[in-house]
Amino acid sequence: MDSIDVDELRPPERLLMGPGPSETHPRVLAAFGTPPVGHLDPGFVEMMDETQELLRATLGTENEWTIPVSGTGSAAMEAAIANLVAPGDTAVVPGNGYFGDRMAEMVRRAGGEVAVVETAWGEPLDPAAVRDACATHDPDVVGVVHAETSTGVLQPSMEEITAAAHDHGALVVADCVTSLGGVEFRMDEWGVDVAYSAGQKCLSCPPGASPLSVNDAAMEKILDRDEAVRSWYLDLSLLDEYWGDERAYHHTAPVNNVYALREALRLVQEEGLEARWQRHRRFSAALQAGLWELGLEPVVDENARLPSLTTARLPDGLTPGAVVATMRDDHNVEIATGLGAFADEAVRIGCMGHGARRGPILETLGALGETLVAHGVDVDPGTGVAAATAERSADEKP
DSSP: OOOOOOOOOOOOOOEEOSSSSOOOOHHHHHHHTSOOOOTTOHHHHHHHHHHHHHHHHHHTOOOSEEEEEESOHHHHHHHHHHHHOOTTOEEEEEOSSHHHHHHHHHHHHTTOEEEEEOOOTTSOOOHHHHHHHHHHHOOSEEEEESEETTTTEEOOOHHHHHHHHHHTTOEEEEEOTTTTTTSOOOHHHHTOSEEEOOSSSTTOOOSSEEEEEEOHHHHHHHHTOSSOOSOSTTOHHHHHHHHSSSOOOSSOOOHHHHHHHHHHHHHHHHHOHHHHHHHHHHHHHHHHHHHHHTTOEESSOGGGBOTTEEEEEOOTTOOHHHHHHHHHHHHOEEOEEOOGGGTTTEEEEEOOGGGSSHHHHHHHHHHHHHHHHHTTOOSOTTHHHHHHHHHHHHHHOO
């Protein structure tokens, strides 16, 4: 066999300001690069315990069953759905975005029946519509996307939705992939039964170990299933032997990803959850002030706009793919096109974790201003930076 000549690894240097992955904190990168130990080493078991405690604090839960799933956020999502939905179960799911649609597809693959709460993309669910759906379909599970990554919608009224579900005996599973660690999320206080997230968004961690928390009621349902979960790898009744008291072998955990997640969660606790939520709100406001000054328009109303991700319509005549390519190729800044209903008219810009700071926000707006000019838009390329700076200055005044 001929030898393969591959150059030394030199990935491009990008400022990651899209919908994820986000900028990784240097301390998290350093932790990720720490030499691994065995996944059953007593030292690693201790780190597993610490990671679980940090996850509970970040999620706002006392749930014993709180772990990092070995995989990206989609693995945590599938673990939640595949375990909670048994064949023949009915699940009410949101119809207002890409990840609500993905939730529905996972329910079908688990053998469940889907009832969609049809809602326009770019709008949050109406709790009254969820209550009506529960009355009509008498579901076993109600899904809600707390932070819809495809549209930039933050779901308000979480407690109203969980109350509607619980009144009909349903368990609530919440997607907090693009909110955990950057946007207010209170699992126990809001009555969420199962929550899943990811490391590469507001936690500013490399993807590969993804938070999942299951309360006692949900775990009881999972353990009482008549039919085994259709995924062996993500079967929580089996994972309980590894992440529970026994610490018995199930699979080889991604040791370095757990190192990184542990350090990311340490950073959350050092900053303080309330302070971290406030930081994301402040820098998101600055980013949005700059975007609107450059002539972009918001897709989502302010009362349901996600701080960690803004979806913005481009000026007429611009193609999102071309703008994204120029930002990447000419300025080394990654943003993303819209998805679904907004794919041809909008871009998505993140304000997450280590990227929710003055430098990344101003660099992104400066690059976007120059990109718009390069594509023929009649705008002063520096106005976005100026507007963001003014917003931050006004915010900091006593």
